[in-house]
Amino acid sequence: xxxxxxxxxxxxxxxxxxxxxxxxxxxxxxxxxxxxxxxxxxxxxxxxxxxxxxxxxxxxxxxxxxxxxxxxxxxxxxxxxxxxxxxxxxxxxxxxxxxxxxxxxxxxxxxxxxxxxxxxxxxxxxxxxxxxxxxxxxxxxxxxxxxxxxxxxxxxxxxxxxxxxxxxxxxxxxxxxxxxxxxxxxxxxxxxxxxxxxxxxxxxxxxxxxxxxxxxxxxxxxxxxxxxxxxxxxxxxxxxxxxxxxxxxxxxxxxxxxxxxxxxxxxxxxxxxxxxxxxxxxxxxxxxxxxxxxxxxxxxxxxxxxxxxxxxxxxxxxxxxxxxxxxxxxxxxxxxxxxxxxxxxxxxxxxxxxxxxxxxxxxxxxxxxxxxxxxxxxxxxxxxxxx
Numbered sequence: 001x002x003x004x005x006x007x008x009x010x011x012x013x014x015x016x017x018x019x020x021x022x023x024x025x026x027x028x029x030x031x032x033x034x035x036x037x038x039x040x041x042x043x044x045x046x047x048x049x050x051x052x053x054x055x056x057x058x059x060x061x062x063x064x065x066x067x068x069x070x071x072x073x074x075x076x077x078x079x080x081x082x083x084x085x086x087x088x089x090x091x092x093x094x095x096x097x098x099x100x101x102x103x104x105x106x107x108x109x110x111x112x113x114x115x116x117x118x119x120x121x122x123x124x125x126x127x128x129x130x131x132x133x134x135x136x137x138x139x140x141x142x143x144x145x146x147x148x149x150x151x152x153x154x155x156x157x158x159x160x161x162x163x164x165x166x167x168x169x170x171x172x173x174x175x176x177x178x179x180x181x182x183x184x185x186x187x188x189x190x191x192x193x194x195x196x197x198x199x200x201x202x203x204x205x206x207x208x209x210x211x212x213x214x215x216x217x218x219x220x221x222x223x224x225x226x227x228x229x230x231x232x233x234x235x236x237x238x239x240x241x242x243x244x245x246x247x248x249x250x251x252x253x254x255x256x257x258x259x260x261x262x263x264x265x266x267x268x269x270x271x272x273x274x275x276x277x278x279x280x281x282x283x284x285x286x287x288x289x290x291x292x293x294x295x296x297x298x299x300x301x302x303x304x305x306x307x308x309x310x311x312x313x314x315x316x317x318x319x320x321x322x323x324x325x326x327x328x329x330x331x332x333x334x335x336x337x338x339x340x341x342x343x344x345x346x347x348x349x350x351x352x353x354x355x356x357x358x359x360x361x362x363x364x365x366x367x368x369x370x371x372x373x374x375x376x377x378x379x380x381x382x383x384x385x386x387x
Contacts, residue, residue, distance in 0.1 A: 168219070290346060328341065
């Protein structure tokens with residue numbers, strides 16, 4: 001079953017502020033709290049989980065940006081292959097404020113020896129592997145690059161597993177012991193009692209940084225982190241017709257987490273501004289100025305195009321601000337296809353002064369009669385008509 005749009009789940013517009021997102025979640029969280037829906041508790045739990053997943057993404061500025069750019073693909077690595085679980089929810093403090101401590105503890109409190117994750121996440125035994133880390137980059141392209149698409153190199157520095165210790169953080173030939181603080185789980189549990197309610201918090205072990213292991217002698221290359229920074233050059237295929245601000249995803253080209261999986265690289269396309277053109281989707285716009293004689297009699301005018309130049313036919317009698325069209329000289333739609341058009345607005349330059357010969361020619365053209373008299377000029381279309 002396809003996922004619903006997160007904005008639709010919370011009932012907010014895509015322009016909603018963080019406060020509006022929180023207000024919507026507050027209302028829905030109280031509405032679908034399972035303990036308030038005894039008659040259909042299972043459905044309420046699923047709905048409660050669905051709105052919490054949407055809230056987890058939309059209240060986090062960085063996750064929301066990725067979701068807005070590429071949809072669910074932008075946040076799926078935050079949740080893992082099985083999708084959103086309560087292990088991924090980082091706003092229990094918001095929920096306690098929304099529901100109140102009593103209602104909150106009914107849902108997230110310790111019951112029958114289980115923690116929050118035992119109750120809602122299907123168990124949380126052992127260490128939670130550190131999630132693979134995504135990277136972001138930007139790439140500048142020219143308008144011409146978007147006609148047929150292009151290939152560009154991206155240079156980045158990312159953290160990778162240390163080749164000396166294979167990511168273990170321990171120097172070659174030395175042993176790694178189980179962390180005594182967390183007993184190899186990578187987590188420490190702390191309990192806080194509030195009246196009849198006992199709250200359990202689970203955090204990463206500070207002694208081993210969540211690895212569950214104690215390094216006796218740190219690797220000389222990575223100083224025990226298990227990671228080194230490496231400069232990489234990647235080749236990116238930019239499809240034709242992309243809009244400025246489009247984000248492309250390179251799967252597996254991010255940084256590796258401790259679970260061995262790699263994050264993704266998200267590349268924002270920045271289309272360089274070309275002062276000769278204005279772009280609206282597939283359509284290009286430009287402007288030219290022609291002389292009065294060219295507009296009256298017609299002419300062919302050389303104009304710039306994305307591929308070089310072309311001759312634009314200015315028909316005889318072209319009016320000021322007329323729009324002329326060159327078909328197929330615009331840009332293709334995103335991903336490729338038939339190119340749009342190139343529209344050119346024509347401005348007509350009117351001379352500020354005329355020579356005697358030019359003045360006589362205009363009079364002869366626009367006055368009636370065979371002889372251009374002063375009276376005929378005044379009575380012609382450039383002057384007041386006589387009654």
